[in-house]
Amino acid sequence: MHNKSVAELSRALEQGTVSSVELTRQFLDRIRCEDGKYNSFITVTEDQALADARAADEQRANGNATPWTGVPFAHKDIFCTRGVRTTCGSKMLENFVPPYDATVTANFRKAGAVCLGKTNMDEFAMGSSNESSYFGPVTNPWGAKRVPGGSSGGSAAAVAARLVPAATATDTGGSIRQPAALCGVTGLKPTYGRVSRYGMIAFASSLDQGGTMARTAEDNALMLNVMAGFDPKDSTCVDRGVPDYTATLDEPLKGLKIGLPKEYFSEQLSPAMEQQVRDAVKEYEKLGATVKEVSLPHANLAIAAYYVIAPAEASANLSRFDGVRYGYRCEDPKDLMDLYTRTRAEGFGNEVERRILVGTYALSAGYFDAYYLKAQKVRRLIQQDFINAFREVDVLMSPTSPSPAFVQGEKSTDPVTMYLEDVFTIAVNLAGVPAMSVPAGFIDGLPVGLQIIGDYFSEARLLNAAHQFQQVTDWHQREPN
Amino acid sequence: MTISRKDIEKVAVLARIQVDDAQVSALEKDLGNILDLVDQLSAADTESVEPLAHPLDAVQRLRPDEVTETDQRAEFQAIAPATENGLYLVPRVIE
């Protein structure tokens, strides 16, 4: 059962060949037996999951089920879950049990899905290797000592290791797509504003977006059906109809115009990686797509702009962690200043502190124009690049990451080396367009991902393109041993 | 672009994060490298480019002035580090 997709499990539940309680037990058993190797979960909610599974079975018996009723899955530990601790990978929130649900959490609850627990992540979603988690690093199921990517590394590893068929994730600069690529699963970062951010602990508000992770594109579509939609509690959430993303998966790709951004195929790209991507593109040509080279002239500035905007927003977003109303508080503060500075020094890890300090610096008097304002102007240039490109083509394709999963510790000593992990993914967040990572081959036994970028609100087209690719390839079905 | 120890100390106070001397040395190098990366921005020609604060060109929706919240103090204060008589407690604040 653990090899089945969400769609398959949903059908099995509908046909009554398995109950939700049985399924939930099986997956919980797998987590118990296997996750010691991966550390992909921070919290496993066995009792709650079984109670939810029983409720789901009743709901099915009563005949008012959704496709998700009784299907197990997991939440990235960035989504607030009422009554279940939500840590965001940080000591700061080690014992934080929110008395409220994120909108995404509430949506899955309403759909009757069974949450098995909360997955590991880089602290406050800051990282590309899952090594910044207070709860320890996650190991990539494809290679001992290999990182799963980040920040949604726990979700990616759990899905790859068949501990859950699907998991929620978030993406601020590549945090869904890069771990999906490194773990050989399929992930989607929707258009900014497509999924509510309410109750999703903020890193950088104008870049953060909740999204999906599963093995197949079809399962990503099923997830997005639950997650997408207007939320009056999020001012930046878009009030726009949500299509059934599964309805268009089978559309033929004939005539699909693919653009290959030449900036993403420079000499810095390893020949092996380039080969994998070009092979994947060839499959698309076989499916009737046409390919042309396009340009994103400001792509090389994306990382620089991102590392001003994201830390600046984060520096303010993380000010609320002050030891006053919830979360970690230092022992015996001698005065108010001591309460703040020790609580935050002890509660945050190094990478979070670095980003808060960079952001504070970029916003401080005398630097605002040179850094923040400049970065926002460059952000518009980057957005314009995408708008121009989508006048010529329907989707853009590139590698998701520069290389497959690297060894733990290899990049964690130098922040900037780590930041370059997101060289292909970051511009997408600055522009706010949707993008996916789809398994597209292996290098030295490690999975690589094909990134597919679409125009605003073109999630259905991206899922359709990924699904069609998965009908003619089996990279997404490969299982780590 | 270099960032001085003094800058780092000043920024750490603004951000309310305690840093010791060893950390300041490490930060000097790391933040310096990050700022070098960021300095690529200065090469971009952004004359007459409007800053982009948000990816979508949307405008703010306003909420009707209706009370939608009820008292949940007990639940919120159950997860607070220190409370008394319904108040959050902090070390004495002198104005």
Place this chain on the structure above:
Amino acid sequence: MQWDIVIGLEIHVQLATRTKIFSGSSTAYGAEPNTQANAVDLAMPGTLPVPNEQAFRYAVMFGLAVNAEIERRSVFERKNYFYPDLPKGYQTTQLARPIVGPGYVDIQLENGESKRVRIHHAHLEEDAGKSLHEDFHGMTGVDLNRAGTPLIEVVTEPDMTNAEEAVAFAKKLHGIVTSLGICDGDMSQGSMRFDVNISLKPKGSDTLGTRTETKNLNSFRFMEQAIHHEVERQMDILEDGGEIVQETRLYNGDRDESRSMRTKEEANDYRYFPCPDLLPVVLDEAFIDEARNSLPELPDARKARFMDQYGLNDYDAGLLAADARLAAFFEETAQHGEDAKLSANWILGEFSARLNAEERSVNDSPVSGIQLGALVTRIADNTISSAGAKKVFEALWEGDGSDVDTIIDAKGLKQVSDTGELEKMVDEVLAGMPDQVAQYQSEEDPKKRKKMLGGFMGPLMKASKGQGNPKLFNEILQKKLDA
């Protein structure tokens, strides 16, 4: 040396919305601590702000009332600083594009002149919570009920040159926001709080001196005292050859002293930047027109009407029209009383004095306009004397629930106005005072005669047990003595 005083004001006006500016929590005053602070107000992780439409409507109404430009596309910024009463670690406010642009207010000075005070801008922002410094084992308690209450901060140009002007402006602004109904104006509860920026410069100089900011003055009287106090303090320093330090000061009105607020460990660097959780607020013409059409009568228009409709003089009309609640009270009184001018006198005299003495607002008055109107009627129709009226007023204030006429009867305050009866009393009294009568009649000086007339009033009032109409007594006396 002669000095010019330069004063600018920043006024925080709490908007009378039902809910907070970014959440659906109630803003009602006086709730148990932290019972009106929800997840958004407490800055729980992942929570997000959604702005209150009414706060924008009120801000626009204010802007229109002070002749200001309305910003069609306003933006919220974050102002970053740490304080226990600021849950997010930043205040959401407006800096670059505030909702209300430059405007002005004309104020009336006691010498009858009018002066224009320019408004630099007014912006929408959220209020902070309250720190309670009573002792909790050496800790401070934080109540976040007020956190997120909508405010407009009104910033004037430094156009005022003395305390009188500053107070006149403050009162005028109070009258405008209460008339608009966008603020309850209750200063004792912090609904309006004034910060005063003061600097001195050598008389005639064009260069502004270093200014100080005196914060959170919550009554007009304290504001006036604080200005005098600060001007003197600065003058003393400057005349001793010292320099003014740019700082924020706290004024203690009870002791008439001020002190510098604890100097911060570092210079403030608020790191303003546009709030990424909020989008630009775009107001269309329909919204602004609707606000314009809903503007009620403002103090200036009301004053003109009071002069015209009730025949009040300029000064009385100005005082009564300035405060919306006082104006409403006056109109209620005038409608139930015979004499509008007398109503005005009573409200500005006895009634206001009593309110001030007990630090009550008009709304908390134990005497209603209907009651006061009835009282005025009985004064006007000579049923009671003004001395008797004060006794009735006293009874009403102390909560005597009966109507005015019942109190007059019960206290036996009705004046005797029957001339026959009064003449009889005068005859009796004069008969008993032959010497004084003779003295009076032999006196030539009319001034002295008038004074001597008073000598008969005491015995007359005594004879009538205080119920004789003094005016009639006077007339009869003169008639009889001069005959």
